[in-house]
Amino acid sequence: STLFPYTTLFRSDTTADIPPARHLRTKYFEKILQRFEHLREQLSNTPPDHVVEKLDQNHDSYMSASAADYRKWRWRVINTEPMNAQLARMDRATSLKFLRLLTNDKLGMGGSTVPSERLSRWIWGVLARLPDSGELNSEEIGLVRDLGKRAVWLGHVMNQIGRAHV
Numbered sequence: 001s002t003l004f005p006y007t008t009l010f011r012s013d014t015t016a017d018i019p020p021a022r023h024l025r026t027k028y029f030e031k032i033l034q035r036f037e038h039l040r041e042q043l044s045n046t047p048p049d050h051v052v053e054k055l056d057q058n059h060d061s062y063m064s065a066s067a068a069d070y071r072k073w074r075w076r077v078i079n080t081e082p083m084n085a086q087l088a089r090m091d092r093a094t095s096l097k098f099l100r101l102l103t104n105d106k107l108g109m110g111g112s113t114v115p116s117e118r119l120s121r122w123i124w125g126v127l128a129r130l131p132d133s134g135e136l137n138s139e140e141i142g143l144v145r146d147l148g149k150r151a152v153w154l155g156h157v158m159n160q161i162g163r164a165h166v
Contacts, residue, residue, distance in 0.1 A: 040128040047085035061089035063097045070101055077122050087125040095129045096140055103147045
């Protein structure tokens with residue numbers, strides 16, 4: 001299946017009151033949500049021991065609140081790919097500390113660096129590790145909301161940059 005189902009434009013059962021672009025956008029977001037739910041399902045399973053044993057020192061799944069750990073995790077986000085076994089082993093506290101790092105840091109959320117696909121994979125992976133919103137307290141929901149606000153702002157900035165280069 002493709003991310004953009006162009007064939008729906010030509011089907012007779014497409015709802016007439018929905019403009020084609022809106023229909024494609026709806027399908028696109030449905031596909032993103034499906035992929036996210038699939039990732040959440042994958043990361044909710046405990047990885048086998050033989051997979052965990054293959055993780056190197058740069059794929060630890062624990063983050064303390066120390067400045068040294070924040071520096072180490074900052075380096076990891078820039079230089080390493082997240083591994084599913086690593087993400088699956090992250091506990092709630094580590095996931096939230098990591099989101100705090102991403103939200104409060106110039107790492108790519110509106111700072112001097114351009115966000116990368118790698119950063120996106122880290123963010124999606126850690127968000128997929130969080131419990132449903134009904135299980136988060138107000139501070140934790142605020143943290144996720146702040147990350148979302150930064151992402152929207154960054155998207156707006158990148159759109160402006162893209163228009164300037166056209």
